[in-house]
Amino acid sequence: xxxxxxxxxxxxxxxxxxxxxxxxxxxxxxxxxxxxxxxxxxxxxxxxxxxxxxxxxxxxxxxxxxxxxxxxxxxxxxxxxxxxxxxxxxxxxxxxxxxxxxxxxxxxxxxxxxxxxxxxxxxxxxxxxxxxxxxxxxxxxxxxxxxxxxxxxxxxxxxxxxxxxxxxxxxxxxxxxxxxxxxxxxxxxxxxxxxxxxxxxxxxxxxxxxxxxxxxxxxxxxxxxxxxxxxxxxxxxxxxxxxxxxxxxxxxxxxxxxxxxxxxxxxxxxxxxxxxxxxxxxxxxxxxxxxxxxxxxxxxxxxxxxxxxxxxxxx
Amino acid sequence: xxxxxxxxxxxxxxxxxxxxxxxxxxxxxxxxxxxxxxxxxxxxxxxxxxxxxxxxxxxxxxxxxxxxxxxxxxxxxxxxxxxxxxxxxxxxxxxxxxxxxxxxxxxxxxxxxxxxxxxxxxxxxxxxxxxxxxxxxxxxxxxxxxxxxxxxxxxxxxxxxxxxxxxxxxxxxxxxxxxxxxxxxxxxxxxxxxxxxxxxxxxxxxxxxxxxxxxxxxxxxxxxxxxxxxxxxxxxxxxxxxxxxxxxxxxxxxxxxxxxxxxxxxxxxxxxxxxxxxxxxxxxxxxxxxxxxxxxxxxxxxxxxxxxxxxxxxxxxxxxxxxxxxxxxxxxxxxxxxxxxxxxxxxxxxxxxxxxxxxxxxxxxxxxxxxxxxxxxxxxxxxxxxxxxxxxxxxxxxxxxxxxxxxxxxxxxxxxxxx
Numbered sequence: 233x234x235x236x237x238x239x240x241x242x243x244x245x246x247x248x249x250x251x252x253x254x255x256x257x258x259x260x261x262x263x264x265x266x267x268x269x270x271x272x273x274x275x276x277x278x279x280x281x282x283x284x285x286x287x288x289x290x291x292x293x294x295x296x297x298x299x300x301x302x303x304x305x306x307x308x309x310x311x312x313x314x315x316x317x318x319x320x321x322x323x324x325x326x327x328x329x330x331x332x333x334x335x336x337x338x339x340x341x342x343x344x345x346x347x348x349x350x351x352x353x354x355x356x357x358x359x360x361x362x363x364x365x366x367x368x369x370x371x372x373x374x375x376x377x378x379x380x381x382x383x384x385x386x387x388x389x390x391x392x393x394x395x396x397x398x399x400x401x402x403x404x405x406x407x408x409x410x411x412x413x414x415x416x417x418x419x420x421x422x423x424x425x426x427x428x429x430x431x432x433x434x435x436x437x438x439x440x441x442x443x444x445x446x447x448x449x450x451x452x453x454x455x456x457x458x459x460x461x462x463x464x465x466x467x468x469x470x471x472x473x474x475x476x477x478x479x480x481x482x483x484x485x486x487x488x489x490x491x492x493x494x495x496x497x498x499x500x501x502x503x504x505x506x507x508x509x510x511x512x513x514x515x516x517x518x519x520x521x522x523x524x525x526x527x528x529x530x531x532x533x534x535x536x537x538x539x540x541x542x543x544x545x546x547x
Numbered sequence: 548x549x550x551x552x553x554x555x556x557x558x559x560x561x562x563x564x565x566x567x568x569x570x571x572x573x574x575x576x577x578x579x580x581x582x583x584x585x586x587x588x589x590x591x592x593x594x595x596x597x598x599x600x601x602x603x604x605x606x607x608x609x610x611x612x613x614x615x616x617x618x619x620x621x622x623x624x625x626x627x628x629x630x631x632x633x634x635x636x637x638x639x640x641x642x643x644x645x646x647x648x649x650x651x652x653x654x655x656x657x658x659x660x661x662x663x664x665x666x667x668x669x670x671x672x673x674x675x676x677x678x679x680x681x682x683x684x685x686x687x688x689x690x691x692x693x694x695x696x697x698x699x700x701x702x703x704x705x706x707x708x709x710x711x712x713x714x715x716x717x718x719x720x721x722x723x724x725x726x727x728x729x730x731x732x733x734x735x736x737x738x739x740x741x742x743x744x745x746x747x748x749x750x751x752x753x754x755x756x757x758x759x760x761x762x763x764x765x766x767x768x769x770x771x772x773x774x775x776x777x778x779x780x781x782x783x784x785x786x787x788x789x790x791x792x793x794x795x796x797x798x799x800x801x802x803x804x805x806x807x808x809x810x811x812x813x814x815x816x817x818x819x820x821x822x823x824x825x826x827x828x829x830x831x832x833x834x835x836x837x838x839x840x841x842x843x844x845x846x847x848x849x850x851x852x853x854x855x856x857x858x859x860x861x862x863x864x865x866x867x868x869x870x871x872x873x874x875x876x877x878x879x880x881x882x883x884x885x886x887x888x889x890x891x892x893x894x895x896x897x898x899x900x901x902x903x904x905x906x907x908x909x910x911x912x913x914x915x916x917x918x919x920x921x922x923x924x925x926x927x928x929x930x931x932x933x934x935x936x937x938x939x940x941x942x943x944x945x946x947x948x949x950x951x952x953x954x955x956x957x958x959x960x961x962x963x964x965x966x
Contacts, residue, residue, distance in 0.1 A: 284807045309809040320800030322557070324564040336553050337808040365564075381804070 237262045237311075237389050237420050238283070243292035245278050245444075252278040254444040255292065260389070260422060265415050267431040268424040269533060270441035271543075276424035277317060279441070280393045283422070284314045297388060313387030317394045319374045320381075323367035327358050327377045330366060331384060338385035348384055356380040356410070372403025379410060389420045396430065408433060428533045440537055447540050456531040459539045462489065465500040465512065466527040473521040481519065485511045494544040501539065550810050554818020558792060559825040572785050572830045576777040577837055580770065599630040600694040603640040603652040606633070610660035616683070616705050620653070628697070641686050650694035653702055654684040663709060690909060693772060693900060696929040703930065770844045771928035772921070776897035778834040779917040782860065783891050785830050786867025787884020789823030791877045798877065816958065820951075823867055827860035847927030851936050855927065858943040859920035865950025866891075866916065872957035891915040919943050 238260040245253040253275045260266045268276045281287040283294055285305035294301045297311040321330050331349045340348060353359045356376040366374060375395060382390060392411065396404040411434055415421055425431055431438050432452055440448040440455070448455055469475060475493035482491035482500060487508045490501040502508050505528045516523050529535065538544060562568050606617045620631045632649075634640045640652035662681040685702050687695035796802040796819075805815045835852070838844040846852050870887060874880040892898055894908060895917020904912070912918040923939040 281803075286803050286807050306809055306811075309807060312807075314804065314807045316800050316804060318800040320804040322561060322801060324561050325557075329560075333553070333557050334804075334808070337550060337805060337810050339809060 235262050236260065238294065238296050238422065240279075240283070240294040241292055243279065243282055243294060244290045245275075245282055245287060246290045252444050253282070253289075256439075256441070256444075256446040257292075258439050258446060258449055260420060262388075262420055263415070263418060264436045265411065265421045265423060265434050267435040267438045268422070268441050269426070269428065269431040269438050269537070270424075271426050274426075274441045275444040276426075276441060277393055278444075280314075280391050280422070280424060284312055284391055285309060310385075311388050313382040313385065313390045315379050315382040315390065315392045315395050317397060319371075319378050321366050321374065321377055324365055326363050326365050327353065327369075327380075328362040330377060331380060334381045335384045340385060348386075352380045352383055355383065357406070370403075372399045372406070375399055375403060375407060376410075379407065383414070387419070389422065390414065392421060392423045394424055394426070396425070396427065428537070432533055438533060440533070440540065442537075442541050448536065452533065455533060455536045459501075459531055459535050460503075462501050462503055462531060462535060462539075463505040464529040464531075464535050464538070465502060465505050465509065466529060467498045467500070467512065467516070467523050468525045468527075469496055469498065469516070470522040470524060471496055474519075478516060478519060478521050481515050482512060485515065488512075490539070490542075492538060492542060492544065497544070499538060499544060501535065550814045551817040551821055554805070554815060555821030555825050558789065558819065558822025559829065561792075562789070562822075562826050563829075568785075568788055571788075572781060572826075573833055573837075576781040576834055579780075580774045580777045580834075580838060580842075598627050600628060600651075600697060601630045601632070601649040602698050603643050603649045604631050604633050605635065605637050605640045605652060605654040607635075607637070607657040608655045608659040609657075612660040612663060612709060613655040616653070616655055616702070619701065619705060625701075637684075644686050644688045647688060647690060650688050650691040651698040652684075652686040653698065654686065656681050656683070659683060690906075691900075693925060696925055700929055770838065770842055771846060772925055774834065774838040774842070774844055775921060775924035776892075776895075776917075778831050779859065779863075779895065779920050780888060780892040780897040782827050782831060782863050783866065783888040783917070784884065785827050786823055786860075786863045787870060787880055787887060789819075789826055789864070790867040790871030790874075791880040791884065792822070793819050793871050794874065794877045794880060816955075820864060820868060824860055824864045827863055828856060831856050831860060845928065846924070847930065848932040851923075851927050851931065851933040854933060854940060855920065855923040855936055858940045858947070859916050859923070861947035862916035862919070862943040862950070863947075865947040865954070868954035869950045869957075872954040872961065891917050894918065896921045913942070914946075916943060916946065919946070 236259045240256060240258050242255045242257050243253055244251065244255050256275075256279065258266075268279065270276055278287065282289045283296065283301060285301050285308050289302065293303075296308045299307040299311065301308050322333070325333065328349060331352055332345060335345045335349060350359070353362045356379060358373060358376060358380075361369070361373070366377060369377070379392070379395060382392070395411075396407050399407075408430065411421055411423065421434075423430070423434060435452065437449065437451050438455060439446050448458065467478070469478065473496075475496065475498045479491040479493035479498045482488050482498065485491075485508060487502050487504050488500055488511075489503070492499045492501075500508065500512060509526070513523065534544070562572075602620060604617050604620055606613045608614070617631075617633070619625065620629050634643075634652075637652070637654045640649075640654060643649045644652050659681045683702055683706060685695075685699045687699060689695075793802070793816075796805075802815070806812060835844075835846055835856070839846065866887065867884075870880055870883045874883060894912045895915035896912065897917055919939040919942045923936050923943075926935050926939075
């Protein structure tokens, strides 16, 4: 059994009256990809910020590689690499200059620094454009340099905070492949995202976080088993139609476990998708609501989140 | 320390890649200096930009050299520059200066000529020793440093010429007597002839930039006052711009990224401060070099100049850090920084000669690095060296250290650099 590289114990972060993280606890094993999945504002970035020693927790503690984040922050910093959500680079420096500078901040120098920078440039596919200033790069290329900086000192545990936000599908694919490649090389990854698909594709285990609380944790199979053999019918309705009214009317229909409204959509959790379909269409017609399309979804993390919180993940 | 240095150098590199910043830091002060040079006639061979400097002459010597110096101040060539009045009472002359009615009083003591030119009939025989020259007193008005400096420069140049003549005469006569080529009885008349030829102290002794030779004669250059004035004005922009980069880095995420690397908050803050300091030194250094190369400005003693630049930039950086610590956003620093640049420029004498300001503002000007810096640069331009800069350099260092202290406390309270 792999040893634990991260052990989080009842971590709390308060800002005045607002509690951003409400006593979360979880472990990550060496060699795992662990995803924190949750909507915007759930507390993912605050958690990462505490674990990376940027914010001091209000209470609780965590150990990384055996070092306490509150008592031994400098030792923790040697173990971790951080890829922040925003592009934290100097845009007037080239990619190579950025990597050299950040490598120096991690204590690299001389030939070791130079060869490591070349390796990372190769790894992120920017060797040819290494001497161009970062401000001339596309969003995806910047994201790759942003990741490269986090890899320079070969950290044992890499924190990646929503690294695919706001980029094109091709760049997103490249980043996901990079994460998997790094993991295959033995790097442990803590990945935060609000994209269910990314968590499903990458993770060995997933922690679902909402309103600062870790509401579920486990492998994807363990989590989906929580919602049983349910399916989710997703109705896409017209822009001028009222999803809440339709959801309310559907909540009384036979075999509908739950109907939840969101933007131009109504999600219906059921054991018998095909059987409830006719009733759903009838209800929509009665209310003059135009159904543009219908998806039937197998049990997934979205359904888990929906069932646990009563809200869709993207809300 | 190495990481601090690396952060500072990174900031220096970044600022030199920012065209807008370079325009403000280097081009604007350079162009303004050129503009002011034209306005004051510096580039058209006109006057130094100063005129009608009130000076009181007290000639108690009433002999050849004393009269020659008085004639210099009343000569046609200095008619536009000087407004001399004569007095026979040294105390009254000093009082005029104290009451700000004159920029300086030149007191030529009795016996000045005789201390340099021996009286007729003096023997140059064995055992003769030349008496120590009697000193001319230049009593200056500290509130008119520029005008007083010009008066002092004229007197210094005159005395220098006289001294050259005296030494040349004594050396020649002594040599002639020793070798038997000159009878000691005739030495006195020969000495007078040599002195006259060497010193050329009669009316044409001091020329103020009427020709190239004259320009060399009087070392003070009005651009040596204006160029640092502009450099210091825009130095305040540079330090506020540098301070802004701390908050900008926080906003763009590079500051948090630095703080999660194995780099302490003190190293990061020190590096940011060092970056501002490096940038300020580079800015002032480049402007000084450019004005020397393009305008031939003489800045004076290199050691004194170097120490003065470092001290001035240190104090200015302190102000930059203070407004950074007080502000809550880069935009706020930009606004406050621009206001500080202008207010300090006006108060510090970059636009208006401090002597023309009310006493209260002159006192207030001492809170600005500009005023102390300009004092130092003027002293250097007038021939001063490092020992003459003790007061401004001490004031600048105290100012910088105090401001850094306050800024660090404020940074700490606001938690800008804290976990």
